[in-house]
Amino acid sequence: MKRTIAVVLLLAMNAMAGDFTGKWSGSFKADGADHDVPQLLLLKQDGNKLTGSGGPNQSEQYPIENGKVEGERVRFEITTGEWKFTYDLKAMDARMAGDLELKSINDRRTAKVSLSKAK
């Protein structure tokens, strides 16, 4: 019985999380930076696996690595060169927001990200 309830709850959580497949746009601002950096993510969800690409615009896209969806939590990585971007986002309706960690070979920075789903 307990197992059945757990499975039902898990299925319900997945249903609540919705589908992240689609185009998400927004920006991030690194702590101590002057600029907002534009973001465009082209996401594809398959169960709790997230793939696709992301970058500053449509023409500059980098592959999404280690993408995972856990309920309303979305985590993935993008490597753009010397920098690795690690996203830890929380979804609310058609919006996602959360933390971004930027790491290079000798530096680490943090940023706040805000994205919304294109209709």
Next chain:
Amino acid sequence: MVILGVTGSIMEFEPELDRSLHPQLSYIRPEGRVLSLSEIGDAVSRRFSGEPVVAYLPSLSPNLSSQVVLPSGVAYVNQYTGVVLGMRTRGQTFLGYMRALHVRLVGGQFGRNVLRWSGVAMLLSLASGLYLWWPIKQIRIRGKWASRRLWFDLHNAIGIFSLLPLVMLAATGTVLGFEDQLAPLIYKLTRSSPIQTFRDNSRAPVREPIAGAKSLTPDEAVAIARAQMPGAVPYRVQMPKYGGLYVVALVYPQDRVAGEDNLVALDPYYGDVVSLSRSSELSLGDRLLAMNEAIHTGNVFGMPSRIVVWLASIMVFVQACSGLIMWLYRKKILFAAGESASQESVS
């Protein structure tokens, strides 16, 4: 100001310090022919379970290793033998922390603002120092060891001899700190505009590859890029999987101001040049901003100017310390002897 001076002096030789902290990864002995990028990439991928190459950072010196950027870190490779020397993962290091302190006091916008205005404070401090020095024109050090006179003379002598480099460091640093606000003014005064950089271009879409077409090798991409910029040396090759295009960055070693600002973006299947930006085509405003940065970092005249900047950065610390000690002496005399402070006149 003390933080700016100390961190600035460390950052001045950041590449050399970084290599000395990782000598086994950095230094190699030149032997035989240099392997192609493809050969180097294959060696790295074999070593790291087929991880894709994000970018190549070819060596610019025969006795320094090449680097291959992977999603999991940066691999160091001997470009003559293909031997992988090791891997560095991404994360905060001591030198990175020094840079973060120098640029933003590690913190966010508040730290950045504090440092910006510290540059202005340093300029004011230098101006007031010159104003106080001018009537006495003290350049000799006469005081006994650990005496108030010694610190006074030291502050005066070092201050006047390092005034010019310190003014240049403070002024160029202030411009860098307020670059977002000052750049529009510089472009307006020079009647120029920023060059359309690679990232700002809305790049032409990559043509659909012919079915079964093979992508260019990184070596072919470099050859096309070099043909666009004779005399320039590639220092970075970004793979098309990471960004959609081959992006080759090249440097003209003789141009120490903006020699690194050369980018060629290529269609990975056809080799078409999709985007090109040359340092020689920078606008006057761009060049002035690049010159400001080159003066601040000391790159403008190579090693001699780097040494001057390094010494000047140390002098910021020395001047702040000697100024503080003088102030402490003054306080002590005022507390201890009151009006008798004038007995040991230092003016």
